Amino acid sequence: MPARRANKRASAILKAVASFAVIVATTYLGLLAVTFFIGRVVPIDPVLAIVGDRAPAHVVERTREEMGFNLPYYQQFFLYVKGVLQGDFGTSVLTTNPVMADIRRVFPATMELATVGTIIGAALGIPLGVLAAVKRGSLADQIVRIVGLVGYSVPIFWLGLLALLVFYARLGWTAGPGRIDVVFEYTFTPITGFYLLDAVLNRDWAAFKDIFAHIILPASLLGYFSLAYISRMTRSFMLNELSQEYIVAARAKGLSETRIIWGHALRNAAVPLVTVIALSYAGLLEGSVLTETVFAWPGLGLYITNSLQNADMNAVLGGTIIIGSVFIAINLLSDLLYRLLDPRTRIR
Amino acid sequence: MFIGKLNGHFRLMLTGAALSVMALSAPALAVTPADTLVQAWAIDDTITLDPAESFELSPAEFLGNAYDMLVRLDINDTTKVRPGVAESWTVSDDGLTYTFKLKPGLKFASGNPITAEDVAWSFERVVKLDKSPAFIVTQFGLTKDNVTEKAKAVDASTFVFTVDKSYAPSFVLNCLTATVGAVMDKKLVLEHVAPVTPTDDYKFDNDFGNGWLKTGYAGSGPFKIRDWRANEILVLERNDNYYGEKAALARVIYRHVKESATQRLMLESGDVDVARNLEPGDLEAISKNADLATTSAPKGTMYYISLNQKNENLAKPEVRQALKYLVDYDAIGSTLIKGIGEIRQTYQPKGVLGALDSDPFKFDVAKAKELLEKAGLKDGFSITMDVRNTQPVTGIAEAFQQTAGQAGVKVEIIPGDGKQTLTKYRARNHDMYIGQWGMDYWDPNSNAETFTSNPNNADDGTVKTLAWRNAWDVPELTEKTKAALLERDNDKRAAMYKELQQAALDTSPFVLVFQQTEVAGLRGNVKNYKLGPNFDSNFVAPVTKD
Secondary structure, three states: OHHHHHHHHHHHHHHHHHHHHHHHHHHHHHHHHHHHHHHHHOOOOHHHHHHOOOOOHHHHHHHHHHHOOOOOHHHHHHHHHHHHHOOOOOEOOOOOOEHHHHHHHHHHHHHHHHHHHHHHHHHHHHHHHHHHHHOOOOHHHHHHHHHHHHHHHOOHHHHHHHHHHHHHHHOOOOOOOOOOOHHHOOOOOOOOOOHHHHHHHOOOHHHHHHHHHHHHHHHHHHHHHHHHHHHHHHHHHHHHHHOOHHHHHHHHOOOOHHHHHHHHHHHHHHHHHHHHHHHHHHHHHOOOHHHHHHOOOOOHHHHHHHHHHOOOHHHHHHHHHHHHHHHHHHHHHHHHHHHHHOHHHOOO | OHHHHOOHHHHHHHHHHHHHHHOOOOOOOOOOOOOEEEEEEOOOOOOOOOOOOOOOHHHHHHHHHHOOEOEEEOOOOOOOEEEOOEEEEEEOOOOOEEEEEEOOOOEOOOOOEOOHHHHHHHHHHHHHHOOHHHHHHHOOOOOOOOHHHHEEEEEOOEEEEEOOOOOOHHHHHHHHOOHHHEOOOHHHHHOOOOEOOOOOOOOOOEOOOHHHHOOOOOOOOOEEEEEEEOOOEEEEEEOOOOOOOOOOOOEEEEEEOOOHHHHHHHHHHOOOOEEOOOOHHHHHHHHOOOOEEEEEEEEEEEEEEEEOOOOOOOOOHHHHHHHHOOOOHHHHHHOOOOOOEEEOOOOOOOOOOOOOOOOOOOOOHHHHHHHHHHOOOOOOEEEEEEEEOOOOHHHHHHHHHHHHHOOOEEEEEEEEOHHHHHHHHHOOOOOEEEEEEEOOOOOHHHHHHHHHOOOOOOOOOOOOOHHHHOOOOOHHHHHHHHHHHOOOOHHHHHHHHHHHHHHHHHHOOEEEEEEEEEEEEEEOOEEOOOOOOOHHHOOOOOOEEO
């Protein structure tokens, strides 16, 4: 009875989607509630950020009322959630823009940096990890270990300044802080906010070159940090695979070592590796405050930190929702990739 | 090396990755365009570009260059004002009516003519919007109901301003130099007003262009504001309709860079022409570099330690004086604030009318101990101090903790974020606080009012001056501060402010430490770059590049 089976399958999918929706909704609500109440107990007067220290008392009081800060917390929270459900995330008190407009501006900057960083991290980290696993205990393994350890333990603030000093100030190989040189201020108009992409869309190759020269240093730095993690994880996944019986079998069959490492072992190690890369990507998408400070990069990390220090809770909540969404989306994506890479998890 | 042992796959991937990283990052020699001045500056305090609302430091500089006021501060003699949009002015004998004659044939950047009607309307919108800096003009008795009468265009080139008391003319004119006094292009702004629903707090049906002016521009200064992206960039462009000497450079670009070390690298590499937030270490390196130069100017911001009079120990007059002897001024001046500040113990910044130049206190443990003994605190006491975690205040607090300890005063530092300590301070919940105060407008009344007047010391007092924040109840000094406002003889007025500062030295709970010096690092080819006494007089129009 094919019709009944199709029905059954449809209802199973529906159920899965429904349970997913419930999980997402409660995650968001919990996220909002916790952030909201932490934000409200922070001993900072949010009105200060709007009117400044020198404003007369009546202006302070009027602003407090306008912003609804004199209402009880639960009412403020209720009003906020109501707004969010209608797509209104409120206005940032610091920039006086709608929060989502701000985030549309800062998030692409962070996302572009994180994407290039993760590409660099994965492109170098995976081969290095494989190398370390294959040549276990060798000099190469030790070097990869040290490179990873340094990436893990050196403060990014210091490393960032050092990188600027060497590659920008001394050698002149890369451009300095910021996303693009001021000479493009009049000719380059961002469309998507992803500058590399915008330059391609505008067919502005001079700008592309300049943007690339600007992004390469901070991205390499972030890439180095994910490289440290990715190469360690690749190494341990590969060691696990290489000790499996099917490798012995493949060797017995006389397959080339290259084929065994890249075609068999890495293919199987790739499944957990996807999660590792996805999580490190998601981590970078939160925005790295220190990297963004050193490189004057107008991204999400700086935006949220600055908002938090000024008790600009609408902005912090908006940022939290975005980060939450990124994590949920990336988890979903890596689940899908799992299915693609691992035949056992495909829905039959 | 181990790469040699790798198989083909490895080598290909590694070289591929390395090549893609290096391919496009060819050395780009950094030179800023010849007609553009590029400055690196922390501009994240800019939240609006509307002169009726803006009250922070970096926007004051943008507005000071892009707008013109009736009168401007004379940066060659900061106790005087010079003509701005107004050509001349007269004050009536009763001191209540100020008549300004505008310069003929002036135009806004938009090409619209500047008339007295624009001036009057600019006052009207400030008073009706009633944002943070509005008190600078409403303190002359202007209200939402009478502003159209008190600030009025008599004809196209005559503007009459009527005040409620016979104030010192210097006070009135000084206040009009503030950015809140900017003359707005009425015709242009009216094209951009947004409707609002009137409420009890705001009785008007439109926003006077406040929404548009957050990022918009409607002025007549030597520069136009072309673009502002928060925490990223601000672009000034030469205004060719400016009536005075045109700006030498076509544009000035401010790039938001927060970190001092980053600014220094950019300056050294030639990516910026001016770096504005340099810490002592970076400043020193720059001053030693032959390709670079530095410039500085004292600013109207004072750093002080204050003692809450709600604390019974701090309320004792001898203790207040003893603590003034427990700051090692010389050591702080020669290290912590070297290049970025100058020791100053009176609360009026150098250069303002009536500023008293007197630094009577020296670090003197014996003297402090003697005073403490008189107060019945021979063995000292313990006290907390709220300190925000930025330099140089953290360093000064730590130095003070150490020197005060020598007289038995045990200071416990409570570190906090800027807004957090400020919130606590404003609620009078601190013992000791280290903070700074920038003048609201360039007149001695601004600091006299906050340091030595406290009209109502009750917890719910509405005029929350610094004296109020420290619960320092001084009815006599409050009266005297008021009286100085009405003294129309400039010399006598200056003398009154000197007396107030002396009283503060002798009795106040404010341990003044230093006056801020603003410094900038410059590329060697930048000429005529001069910092003013306040941020709205950091004029960039005369700057040239070789």
